[in-house]
Amino acid sequence: MKKCSCGEYSDIELIRKAINERIKKSKDLKKQLKLVSKSDTENILFVCEICNQFWQSSRAWNWGNDEYLFKVPIIELQDWIQNQFMAPDEMLIYSAGMSVYMESNINSFVDGNEKCIKDDCIEKSLKGGKLCKNHFIENLGVVGLIPKRPKGRLFKPYQD
Numbered sequence: 001m002k003k004c005s006c007g008e009y010s011d012i013e014l015i016r017k018a019i020n021e022r023i024k025k026s027k028d029l030k031k032q033l034k035l036v037s038k039s040d041t042e043n044i045l046f047v048c049e050i051c052n053q054f055w056q057s058s059r060a061w062n063w064g065n066d067e068y069l070f071k072v073p074i075i076e077l078q079d080w081i082q083n084q085f086m087a088p089d090e091m092l093i094y095s096a097g098m099s100v101y102m103e104s105n106i107n108s109f110v111d112g113n114e115k116c117i118k119d120d121c122i123e124k125s126l127k128g129g130k131l132c133k134n135h136f137i138e139n140l141g142v143v144g145l146i147p148k149r150p151k152g153r154l155f156k157p158y159q160d
């Protein structure tokens, strides 16, 4: 029976080096995969015909727009076409931007005694404010003070 090399690849760690390394290996890796579909953005869905592992290819714009592959869960083609998986390079850039923001604002995040006013939220609002930490941050994203959350569906192991 033919063997594939899917098992040699782990989920990409969210550090720059890991994206670099995967970019280098993706050309070879791609040769053993079968193209399933292309999105109207830049994403491509592949499957390994030996072990049935799904892979998505995306372009890491912060790494010279190079293509790289990462493992994704099994998904219906229709679902994938509508909404592809969130690319690890974008998660990385996003969380880096977020941590810069969080570090410079660490002192603003102190819980007060009131409840967050957002919908059915059960968290306490921040001291001197009306929203809890999560809703406060969500609001900042809307007004563009922090990086925009990347598009796409989250998947294991990246979702908490």
Ligand SMILES: [Zn+2]
Pocket (backbone or CB within 6 Å): 004, 005, 006, 007, 048, 049, 050, 051, 052, 053
């Ligand atoms: Zn495989």
Ligand SMILES: [Zn+2]
Pocket (backbone or CB within 6 Å): 116, 117, 118, 121, 122, 123, 131, 132, 133, 134, 135
């Ligand atoms: Zn809240």
